[in-house]
Amino acid sequence: MLVSLELILLCQLLGEALVHALGVPLPGPVIGMALLLVLLLMRDTLTPVLPHEVGDGTLEKTSNGLLANLSLMFIPAGVGVVQRLDLVVSHGPAILIALIVSTAIALLAGVAVFRLLARLVGEET
Amino acid sequence: MNQSDFALWVYLSRTPLLWLTLTIFVYVLAERISAKLHRNPLANPVLHSVWVIGLILAFTHTPYRTYFEGAQFVHFMLGPATVALAVPLYAHRRTVMRVLLPMAGALVAGAITAMASAVLIAQALGVPHDVLVSLAPKSVTVGVAMGIAERTGGDPSLAAVLVLMTGAIGAIIVTPLMNAVRVRDMRARGFALGVAAHGIGTARAFQVDMMAGTFSGIGMGLNGLLTPILVPVFLPLLLG
Known part of the structure; x- marks a missing residue:
């Protein structure tokens, strides 16, 4: 588990370094995700030089463990709402309406386009 | 609260340990309640954890910065x-x-x-x-x-x-x-x-x-x- 976590951190660190060195307009962890994906896609050819945790399911277990607790990780930033109560009081209803309507629109646009194109490529269920 | 209880609170409320423990405790509780209510969407664990912790911070006059010193370990992940x-x-x-x-x-x-x-x-x-x-x-x-x-x-x-x-x-x-x-x-x-x-x-x-x-x-x-x-x-x- 330690090696897997370290690999994930290493991808994130490399991502952050690339973002700052090249001025890429993407957050470091996103580049880290792309790097880990590349590592996974190449793991069969790289097996001799990679730690065994990449190939024996340990990396998957660690990653899925992190993702299973994703909800928890939103809480500290979310509690930050206590600092912004002034804004909630003054613009709360407007922001709430904007968020509810836009989320509904985005969900409907997403499923509509997905269904339409799925029919087009013969992947309809 | 007597003098020694108050001293204990003052000590604990300044340590990251208290706020980290509280964050996970409230979340686990909200998560259990959500499961009990057959995952009713209105019982969203994140939503309810946030207002419960927010209220606790308000009642204890704890600044968000102090709270975050403990909660940052979760946030970092x-x-x-x-x-x-x-x-x-x-x-x-x-x-x-x-x-x-x-x-x-x-x-x-x-x-x-x-x-x-x-x-x-x-x-x-x-x-x-x-x-x-x-x-x-x-x-x-x-x-x-x-x-x-x-x-x-x-x-x-x-x-x-x-x-x-x-x-x-x-x-x-x-x-x-x-x-x-x-x-x-x-x-x-x-x-x-x-x-x-x-x-x-x-x-x-x-x-x-x-x-x-x-x-x-x-x-x-x-x-x-x-x-x-x-x-x-x-x-x-x-x-x-």
């Missing part, structure tokens, strides 16, 4: 969790490749409509300019949204709050909305949810259906790549 999204993406790469075109289309449609409609509606309702900048990345996972807000001159802490509200709204409305428009394809439902409502949506999708959860995770991961590119391009046009 958002970065590694974002990197970890590569794993489900890789595991389902064959299914993903088959519906690559529908996903690409839904991603672009969902990401643009989420950002543009939120900014335009809020603008029409008189929400000030600096709030609109932090509103634009509201559909991506919190770590990514905070990064975008920082780069575009917004307020990362405000962006985080808006991201959380969006996730909770998406998780609550998705099931009734999709049933109303009679979309039963769990790949489409999950994917659209992940694009519109990131990790909180994904957590909800896994409660409903495994396939929906997997596609939601992919949608959230891909939108984490797209929205950081879209916001700096579209924001000046929307605010123009």
